[in-house]
Amino acid sequence: MSTQSHTAAPIRLGTRRSALAQAQSGHVAAALEKISGRPVELVPITSEGDTNRASLSEIGGQGIFATRLREALLAGECDILVHSLKDLPTTIPEGLVIAATPVREDARDVAITRGGTPLHELRTGSKVGTGSPRRIAQVHRRAPHAEVVDIRGNVDSRLQRVASGELDAVILAAAGLSRLGTDSPLRREELGLSEWPTAPGQGSLAVETRSDAPAELLAALAELDDHDTRLAITVERGILEGLDSGCQAPMAAHAVVDGDEIRVRTVVYSTDGGRRIGLDVTETLNGEYIRRNGSGNGADAAGGADPMRTAREFGLSVAHRLLEQGAADLVSREHSSS
Template sequence: MKKITIATRGSKLALWQSEHIKAVLEEKNPGLAVELKIVITSGDKIIDTPLAKIGGKGLFLKEIEEAMLRGEAQIAVHSLKDVPTVMPAGLVLAAITEREDVRDAMLSEKYTEIDELPKGATVGTSSLRRRMHLARIRPDLIIKDLRGNVDTRIRKLKEGQFDAIILAAAGISRLGLLDAVEHIYPISLMEMIPAMGQGALGIQCVDDPEVIKIAEQLEDEYSRIETTIERDFVDMLEGGCQVPIGVNAFVQDNGDVIVRSLLGLPNGHEVLGETKIVRKEEHANAGREMAQRLIDKGAKELLARAEEQANSIKSTL
C-alpha cells in the first residue's frame, strides 16, 4: 500500500490527533504517503444547541464513517471516549493508542481547585457525567451547558461567562494549552471518574486486511486492556453519552487492574458504583461482570430515570 487517507474533523484537537498519527505511520512505514481529508460533521455545523439535545457525540462520527465506507478514506482518528461500543458493518476499531492523562481537569482564571469555588459559582460542561459528579461533591454550584471547540470554551471562561469549566486533561495537554488559563486543576479519580476510553485515541479503519495491518502498528497493550473493560461495562449497560456513566480501568505495574465505576442521576442524588481489583490475565470479562453486579442492584432502572432527567435538563437549555 502506497497511500492512506485519514478522515478527520477540522477542529484543532482533531487535526492535532490526525497529524500525530500521520507522523507515526509515516515514520513506521517509509514510502507510505499519508494525507488528511477534512470532513465537516453535523456536530460541527450545529454550534448553538446543547450537545445532549441534538443526539450526542455520535454527530461527530457519522459523516466520517460514511466517508470511509464510500472509499474516500481508510482510517479515522477519534478520541476513544467519543466512539460507540458497536462498530458499523465494514469498519473496525483496529488500534487503541497509549493513553495520556485520563483525568478531567477544572480550568479557572480565579480558583485553583473545586473546593475553592464559592457557593453559587457557575461551572461549564456539556457532559452529563461531569454534571453528576459535580452535583455530588458540590451541590451548591450552578452547572451550565458549554459547547464549542477547546479554544471557544476557554474564550468563554476568560470572558467571565463561567467561573470554571471542565475539560479532558489529555486534550489540554495535546494542544499545548497548559498555560492558557491561570489555573488548571487535574481532578482526582476519587472526585470524578472519567468517561470510557478517555485519554486514548481510537484508530477506526475500513475492514481491509492491508489497512488493518498498518493501523495495528499503533496498538498499545495496556490501553487495549483498560479500554476493553471500560467499553464492555458501558456496552453491557446499554449506555452512551446520553446518560451519566463514569468508568476507568488502570493496569498497575504488578499486573493488577483497578476498575472504578459510577453511574446515576445527572443531579447526583442517586448513584451506583463499585471499585474492584482484577488480574490483568483475567480482564476479559471484568467490565461485563461489574456491570452485571450493578444491573442486579437496579442500574438499568436508574439509568432510565437518568435519561428522563437528562431530557428535562435539555428542555430547559
C-alpha cells in the same frame, strides 16, 4: 493519485475539522509515516457534531461525531480514521475495525478557573460550564452551590468564556489540552480519577479502518497499538455496552492494567448528582485473563487465548452488578416527573 504504487501513495487519514481533532490526527499521522514509510495526508470531514449546536445531552454525544466519518471511510474517501475513543458507540459497524489504540494519555478531567479556586470551594452561584451529563452530575456533587451552564464549542472558545468572566470554571479533558498544547494563563485543577472517574475510553484514541484494508496497512497500524491501553478500554466499553440497554444515567468507568491485574473504578450517577452507585473491582490477568498468545482456560476454538473478548466479558459482568444494585433506577425519578 495512483494507488498502485504502494511505496509512494499517501495514506489518507479522515479527521474532523476541529483544532483538537486535527492535532490528535497529526500525532497519529507522524507516527504512521515513520512506521510505514509512506506520507499520510489529512482529509478534513465535517460531522453532525461539528454543525449541530444543540446540547450534547439533547442530541446524544455518542456517535454524532463518528457517523459521517465512518460513511466517508466505507465510501473510500479516506483509508483510516482517528477518533477520540470516548465519542465512539460501542457497536462497530459491519466492515470496519479498530486497528489500533495508541498509548493512552492522561484520562483525567481538569477544572479550569481564573484564580485557581478549587471546584469545591467555588462561591454560591458560580457558573461552571460543561455539556456532558456525567460531568454535570459530578459538578452537582463536588460543587452543589454552583450553577451548571450547558455549553458546546471548541476548547479555545470554552477557555475564553472563563477568561472573559462569563463563566467561573469549565470542565475539560486533560488529554485534549495536552494534545493541543494549550498555553493559557488560566489555572488548572486536576480532578483525581478515584473521586472523579471519567468517560469510558477518555484519553484514548481509536484508529479505525476497513476490515478489508490492505495487509500492509493493517500491519503498520498494529504497530501503533498499545496492548494495555486496549485491554483497559475494552473493559470500560464492556461496562458501557452492558449498561446501555438498562440504564440511561450518566456513567464513568476507568480501568488500569497494573502488572498481572486489571483494576476498574466505575460509577453511575443520577442526573442531578444526588445519588450514585459505584464499584471498584480488580481481576487477575492470568487463567481466563491471558494477555498474549498463551493457552489454558482462555483458549478458544480459534486457537490461543482472546484476552480482549475476556476483557469485554469482564466489563459486561461489572455492568450486570451495577444494574443488580439499582443503577437503572437512578434516572427513574427524573423521567417519571417529566
